[in-house]
Amino acid sequence: MTRMITVGLIGRSARPGEQLPPALLDASEEIGRHVANAGAALITGGTGGVMEASSRGAKSAGGLTVGFLPYGDAERANAYVDLVFPTGMGTLRNVLTARVCHSLIMIGGGVGTLNELTVAYDAGVPVVALEGLGGWSDRLRETLYDGCYLDERRVLPVSFAATPHEAVEIALRRADEPRSGSKLEALTGWAGG
Amino acid sequence: MTRMITVGLIGRSARPGEQLPPALLDASEEIGRHVANAGAALITGGTGGVMEASSRGAKSAGGLTVGFLPYGDAERANAYVDLVFPTGMGTLRNVLTARVCHSLIMIGGGVGTLNELTVAYDAGVPVVALEGLGGWSDRLRETLYDGCYLDERRVLPVSFAATPHEAVEIALRRADEPRSGSKLEALTGWAGG
Amino acid sequence: MTRMITVGLIGRSARPGEQLPPALLDASEEIGRHVANAGAALITGGTGGVMEASSRGAKSAGGLTVGFLPYGDAERANAYVDLVFPTGMGTLRNVLTARVCHSLIMIGGGVGTLNELTVAYDAGVPVVALEGLGGWSDRLRETLYDGCYLDERRVLPVSFAATPHEAVEIALRRADEPRSGSKLEALTGWAGG
Amino acid sequence: MTRMITVGLIGRSARPGEQLPPALLDASEEIGRHVANAGAALITGGTGGVMEASSRGAKSAGGLTVGFLPYGDAERANAYVDLVFPTGMGTLRNVLTARVCHSLIMIGGGVGTLNELTVAYDAGVPVVALEGLGGWSDRLRETLYDGCYLDERRVLPVSFAATPHEAVEIALRRADEPRSGSKLEALTGWAGG
Known part of the structure; x- marks a missing residue:
């Protein structure tokens, strides 16, 4: 084979004593199934919650x-x-998960997930947010520039999906997108903060 | 002496060919002056824009x-x-600036600045956003949980300031705050994403 | 399945215009074959030279x-x-390759490979050096404490192999070794340099 | 003001219960004094042992x-x-200390110090080893290529000093050296391992 498509899933683990909503875990599991059925590798942070379910x-x-x-x-x-x-690497590993995939699916999500979204944008990795399950994924539309961009340059839009199946479809389609990383660097003098 | 207070300033450099608003640069310069007058060290990303001005x-x-x-x-x-x-380290250095200071002042700001805000929150470093000069600093109130928290745990509030002087005053006061880092870790199983 | 054994190979790529010795590349390729035949995943830095050959x-x-x-x-x-x-991450990625595998095989090697060896030792990852093909792999016996330790604590010995087959055999056997990472930390106050 | 010379000191902290040799600590303290007298900033890993003494x-x-x-x-x-x-950042911070200074002084030293030496060489930062106090600093002459290079390219020699005063003198002189980092990159395809 050689060169597998890699789809990352970003979202929260449960805090000690916390029970994540079943709908969130079911959706994560379904995402994992669809990614696998498409022949792509699923990349996560490897711990609990949506990472375990997917x-x-x-x-x-x-x-x-x-x-x-x-x-x-x-x-x-x-x-x-x-x-x-x-x-x-502690939470520095967020950088890895967010940078190294062909595309990412974001589901629910706390501050760590928001962090990964900003890293992905900076690296030119497309992100699909699955809406309807709470957390930052549900806050992006009203938060982002034009409802989909993380800054005024409006280079790399966040996509939105209503179902796990749609999220994976979009993620796979956007996996082919040429990385805008170098373009971003050229546009922005990427070191600028 | 030994043990200087360190106040970080996070915000954007200019993109090639871009002129940052004079009001943004003036405010940054004034922040730098106030930080120095208080005897604290000013920490930045070392490049242009608000980093140079401050x-x-x-x-x-x-x-x-x-x-x-x-x-x-x-x-x-x-x-x-x-x-x-x-x-x-490329943009990985964002992690440094955001983690290592006693407190941070955020001014204007693109996606890299938002990234630094999420890192600071995760590390328990207090952030003061100076409002009125555009960018993410002006988008936080309507975006964050209860207008000041980066996630549902509501542990470490973002402060807001209307003037450079007020921003530095708050940053210096919050520099004394015990770092909630370990608390955050205990609460969240910090590896959770 | 779940839980694949991961064997890393560390060594040099060719510099521009340089031709690596055929014996070095042949041995690397053979190592890769043996690792695959054992059902383990091969982890490398992903670029040329011994990484490509393996x-x-x-x-x-x-x-x-x-x-x-x-x-x-x-x-x-x-x-x-x-x-x-x-x-x-630039050369920071050396840290990854060296830390994340069950065991490592070192072949030839310049300063970057020596760097990875020190990272692996610190993280408690066993390393097997294949001798006879030049570079740092051939300099370790006379360099290390007691011919196999990277410092005076003498906790995690470097193994030596004379053939690619033997190198993989040892790497697979040592992959089962409990990680001495936490032990090292306890012994050393790991932050000590 | 502006643009201070930065001299880093790399070497070990004590392990729990360990007493570092007084001669090692005295030499470290003297190095710190000379660095300060020259108007340069002293950069260390901030913990105990030679870092505290210097x-x-x-x-x-x-x-x-x-x-x-x-x-x-x-x-x-x-x-x-x-x-x-x-x-x-855990031991990843070794990368910082070793990369960001104008020059480094190495004294005694375990595996972490050897790690920092390889990072410095890769980044083009000159290193002076103070001999006579044990550890890796005393093992380099017999170990390195031609007694002073970390690989066959022989680009950036390690210097040796017999006294703290001489070590600082050499470190300050070499602080002016143009960084060979980019040269190294050109020569080696720096990603090669």
Whole structure:
């Protein structure tokens, strides 16, 4: 084969004692299944919550799953990750997940997920937000420039999806998009903050 | 002496051919002056725009300025940085500026500045947004949870200021705040995304 | 499946205009083949030289290959990488390759490879050096403490192999080793330099 | 003002329960004093051992000291650091200390110090090893190519010094050296490992 398409899923794990909404986990699992059925690899942060649910979905469909752990200890990955990468980088590993995929699907999401969205935009990685399940994914339309851009340059739009299936369809289509990273760099003097 | 207070300023450089608004640069310069007059060190990303203007202000008041460059080449710092740190880390250096200060002042700001805000929140570093000069600093009130929090946990509020002087006053006061970093970690299982 | 064994290969790419010794490339290719035949994933830096040769070997045996590129542009990976991760981190990506595998094989090697060896030791990742092909791999025995340790604590020995086959055998055996990372941390106050 | 010379000191902290040799600490303190007397800023990793001793020396001579902590908690810096930067990056912060200075002095040193030496070489930062106090600083002559280079390209020699005073003299002289970073990149296709 060589050159798999990589689709990342970004969103929250549960906090200690917290129960994430079943609808959020079901949608994550369905996303994982669709990604796997399309022959793409699913990339996550490797821990719990939507990362675990989506990885379980991908494995149930025979897919390949990758997890970039914040920890240095591989044992802390969820049970559905094939390739565990214990980066030991703490939250710096957000940079990895957000930069290295062909495209990303965002679901729910707290401040860490918002962080990953800004990293992806900077790197030219297309993001699809699945709406209707709370968190930052539901706050983007009213927040972003023209409802889809992270800054005034309006270079790389965030896409929106209403169902897991649609989210994966868009993510796969946008995976082919030429990375606007270098374009962004040229336009912005990327070091500017 | 030993143990200087460090106040970071986050905001944009100009893109090639772009002229930043004079009001934005004037406010940045004034922030730098106030930081220096208070005996605190001014920390920036070391390049142009608001970083250069604030560093110029700090130097005009005899202050100490630090710049964390994205480049590996120290020559690319602006002329008003005393301690140039050429990290060679690209936009990963955003993480540094946002994490290592006692408090941060945000002014204007594009996607890189929003990225730094999310990093600061995650690390427990208080941020003061100076309003009225455009960019993300002017979009936060309507965007954040309860107008000041970056996620539902509502742990570390963003402060708002109407003038450079007020921004520095708040930043200095909040510099004494115990870092909520470890608290955040305990609350959230910080690796969760 | 879930939980693949990951074996990393560290060593040099060719400099512009340089021709790496055929024996070095042949050995790398053979290493890749053995890793794949054992059902393990081959992890490299994704560029040329020994990274390309080993990935070609792994693919010829139907294996799975991963490449952590220093670049932000996935197009710059060699042709034999299945999962291309364009980190955009520059040489900081050395940290990744060296930390995230179950074990590493070192072959030839310049200063970047020596850097990866120090990172692996710090993270508790076992390294096997294939001797007889030049570079730092051939300089370790006379350099290290007791011929195999990177510092006086003598915690994690470097192994040596005389053939590609032996190198992979040892790497697979040591992949099961419990990570001494936390032990190292306890022993050393890991922040100590 | 503006554009201070930055001299970094790399070497070990004590492990829990360990007592570092007084001669090592005395030499570190003297290095700090000389750096301060020359008007340069002293950059360290901010923790104990040679980092604390050198910072104490620099402060006793009225110098400016900077510490790049591995921790996210500034309280863990030693008492003699003016500008504490709690990076929260763990041992990744080695990269910072080693890259961002005009030149480095290496004293004693374990595997972390060797790691920093490889990073400095890659970034084109000149290193002076103070000999006679054990650790990797005393192992370099017999280890390196031609007794002073970290790889076969022989681009950036390590200097050696017999006394703290000589070490600082050489470090200050080499601080003016144009960074060979870009040259290294051109020569090597820097991503090569």
